[in-house]
Amino acid sequence: MSQAPVQFDSSAPLVRVRDLHTRIGGKVIFDGLSLGVPRGSITAIMGPSGTGKTTLLRHITGQMRADAGSVSVEGEDVARLSRNALFALREKIGFLFQNSALLTDFNVFENVAFPLRQHTKLPEALIRMIVLTKLQAVGLRGAARLMPSELSGGMARRVALARAIVFDPMLILYDEPFVGLDPIALNQVLRLIRTLNRTLGITSILVAHELAAIRQVADRVYLIANGKLVAQGTPDELAAEATPWTRQFFGGEADGPVPFHYPAPDYALDLGFAK
């Protein structure tokens, strides 16, 4: 909130979504969604539950294909990449899973070392140095020998973050990074996201609900609802905007374009008071 708005070159975005249409099991998830994520920015994707924010991340990583439209990363259409090219792209993308997704067989050190061991033949000493550097960055160098089951939720997420940045990616996707964190852990994760972005220039896409956190960290917010983009801008701009969507989302009103009530037959009729 305090920082001055950063200007980004939006003519050549790192991630570009064009006219995306997706259905899952007959339910329309995206109905012509278009947006661009500028290089070097922290972009937050917000929207009511079930609008397919996680699905959007899966489109970006090529884990899911859209029915129509395209998602391109670095100018290349993700859906058209061969398996090898897709894997090569994924090596440049870090993904932070909501539940951290640490490999339960390995300790913290081996979890962070896992991508290095799989894709490189670096000498052990170098691997150790890289892993310890990344763990130091998330403040968990001392926890290197712990198993994932011994970590708290916040620690596990920081380890997952260390693993996501072990290859110095150009893009990090955060899927609900703040859920279930206590205020201290939340601030630590927030600081990490900002530091990674500002010092290494890593573009970040953030799917989250926490308004206060997003206002602290995001350069740009996209609000998605009903499969379309309904608002965009800096967090402060959106908070000031007075469309029904932004009012409900940023003002926290219970009823609005997103109804409080799940579709139901008439209340009186249901209770048996009317015929």
Add this chain to the structure above:
Amino acid sequence: MNAIVRRNWLLNGIAQVGECGLFFLAILAALPRSLRHFREICRQVWFVGAMSLVIVMTCGLFVGMVLALQLYYTLSIFGGTAALGTVVALSLFRELGPVVTALLFAGRAGTAVTAEIGLMRATDQIDAMEMMAVDPIAYVVAPRYLAGVLAMPLLMCLFNALGILGAHAVGVTWLGVDNGTFWGNMTSTVDLWKDIIDGVWKSLAFGGVVTLIAVFQGYNAPPTSEGVAYSTTRTVVFSSIVILALDFVMTAFLT
């Protein structure tokens, strides 16, 4: 209505078998790449093989002991207790060894593999590997498959060995069959190729199917606690049916 439900059930079953076959091809395709994960393969052989030793050896001992008791009774009717060693060894090598080991293996190692892969799926670990550009079929599935196929014949050999020791304890030490007759008749009748190696073929085949069912069920388990539990049960049920059916077919062809 009923006919439609039944047909869907049938179609789903056939579709499942088809998917399982495609999954098998995917595993075969990933096998060369999975050889790079040699450490992981060793870990899995330890996990499915060595960890099944206790149950397989204990059961082998008891199966051999009960076999000796029952056969001694039957053979004594005809006055043929001298053949005890031969009959026990043939039953174990040709039939009970491969089948019982496979059933035990399905219950001990198959369920563990299904539950483990199912939970890895449920906790996003499989997705995380894909995101780290690591092929989960090559890293998670193929090593477990290879380990299962390797471990099964070895476990069967131990099962047979313990079974014969058990039969010896009951037949010779307890019931008084002559020690020399027991071993002598056994070694002169049991044929390496026809009896022992046939059992190994069976065991390899069972190892292949049971582990395939286990990894398939785990990999496709719905990512919920209910889904993993259900898939684990199905591993045991399907494995048991397939083991016994395949045993009949293989016995018919091998003898």
